[in-house]
Amino acid sequence: MKQLKLLALFVIPLGIIIAAVPADRVSQSRLSPAELLQEAGAGVQFIAPDAVADLLVQKDPSLRLIDVRTPEEFDAYSMPGAINIPLSSLLAEEYRDVLHQDAYLNVFYSNGSVYANQAWMITRQLGYENNFVLEGGLNYWFGNILSPREPSQTSPDEEFARYDFRKSAAAALGGGGVVSTDAGTPVVKAAKPAVTAKAKKKPSGGC
Numbered sequence: 001m002k003q004l005k006l007l008a009l010f011v012i013p014l015g016i017i018i019a020a021v022p023a024d025r026v027s028q029s030r031l032s033p034a035e036l037l038q039e040a041g042a043g044v045q046f047i048a049p050d051a052v053a054d055l056l057v058q059k060d061p062s063l064r065l066i067d068v069r070t071p072e073e074f075d076a077y078s079m080p081g082a083i084n085i086p087l088s089s090l091l092a093e094e095y096r097d098v099l100h101q102d103a104y105l106n107v108f109y110s111n112g113s114v115y116a117n118q119a120w121m122i123t124r125q126l127g128y129e130n131n132f133v134l135e136g137g138l139n140y141w142f143g144n145i146l147s148p149r150e151p152s153q154t155s156p157d158e159e160f161a162r163y164d165f166r167k168s169a170a171a172a173l174g175g176g177g178v179v180s181t182d183a184g185t186p187v188v189k190a191a192k193p194a195v196t197a198k199a200k201k202k203p204s205g206g207c
Contacts, residue, residue: 064104067084107133108132
């Protein structure tokens with residue numbers, strides 16, 4: 001039953017998109033829906049927000065953040081150094097070399113994880129490597145990385161260490177202040193050229 005729910009949530013909505021992939025874009029490593037579901041269920045696509053924060057603080061040149069939300073949402077707020085490839089434009093030829101490469105650690109993100117997961121599943125099914133998903137999306141990023149909560153006095157040392165790291169990362173990345181998020185479904189629109197980080201504004205939506 002759980003597998004059927006995962007199939008309905010992740011694989012079935014992608015059927016039309018994946019079916020539209022041109023024949024010359026399909027590699028020999030293309031996965032079947034069952035194989036794709038198995039990988040998605042195992043969570044192999046996720047990268048922890050703390051790991052991304054550390055890479056950003058260290059200014060690691062191998063990290064490439066890819067915002068799959070709408071251009072309007074991207075203009076309102078984007079993570080440091082991110083580029084915008086809306087989900088509907090993911091199969092555009094102009095982005096093939098960005099997504100099908102071995103030089104960068106591509107990390108998809110959206111407000112939550114749904115749209116970023118779909119982006120990963122499309123690229124993974126095409127056989128593209130080095131693409132991952134920011135676990136929890138911007139909702140988690142704002143609520144836990146940029147606005148960390150101080151642990152209780154009885155919390156283990158690891159919690160305090162994590163809190164200290166997040167406080168330092170938030171200061172370095174322009175965090176501070178609790179930012180709430182609203183439920184909603186963004187409308188995917190046409191692609192927009194890459195833009196550098198914008199001033200902080202709360203992301204809205206849950207996908």
